[in-house]
Amino acid sequence: MDLWVATSNKGKLTEFKVLLNALPEIKFFSSSDLPVFSAPPETGSTYLENARIKSKALKAVKPEAWVLGDDTGLEVTGLGNLPGVHSARYAGANARDSENRAKLLKMLQIRNINDRSARFRCCIIVFTDKGEEWIFEGVMEGQIASKESGMMGFGYDSIFIPKGETKTLAELEPSFKNKYSHRAIAIQQFIQKLSH
Numbered sequence: 001m002d003l004w005v006a007t008s009n010k011g012k013l014t015e016f017k018v019l020l021n022a023l024p025e026i027k028f029f030s031s032s033d034l035p036v037f038s039a040p041p042e043t044g045s046t047y048l049e050n051a052r053i054k055s056k057a058l059k060a061v062k063p064e065a066w067v068l069g070d071d072t073g074l075e076v077t078g079l080g081n082l083p084g085v086h087s088a089r090y091a092g093a094n095a096r097d098s099e100n101r102a103k104l105l106k107m108l109q110i111r112n113i114n115d116r117s118a119r120f121r122c123c124i125i126v127f128t129d130k131g132e133e134w135i136f137e138g139v140m141e142g143q144i145a146s147k148e149s150g151m152m153g154f155g156y157d158s159i160f161i162p163k164g165e166t167k168t169l170a171e172l173e174p175s176f177k178n179k180y181s182h183r184a185i186a187i188q189q190f191i192q193k194l195s196h
Contacts, residue, residue, distance in 0.1 A: 011154030047123035078113035138185030
């Protein structure tokens, strides 16, 4: 089966490929493989709405294919669950990952917040080749580190310490993230539904 993923984020694409590696029958494509495709603005107020916006836009171009869209965010309890759906553009519309992380650490410092508990939340929407909509969600609990650490991963990985760990996601082996992350949990649900 052909599975098209509605993202141009290279970090996400790599993760999806690894997570879906268990399904050799899947041929993997992304919206960046299309000669012309402009990603729609993420105007939703929830991860579900944004995932649907992305997957619907790609499904309109690839109606015969399976299409997957996701939206993921980091929620920090002490910041009222910000940055949330704005995680990718927390420091501005075209902010780099490093700028988003710097702003988050600065906000915690400025507000002198002691509760650094946080969670990554992922919502995935899959449109089947017949147009059915499947929804999957995954959550990874943890806390925000006092400073950046580690070189692996992307996004907020270098400041997020998973629950029960002492190292950030960017310091832990990729195999850890591929087993326990919010995205891994949601993809596992998708794989299970496919096999039933």
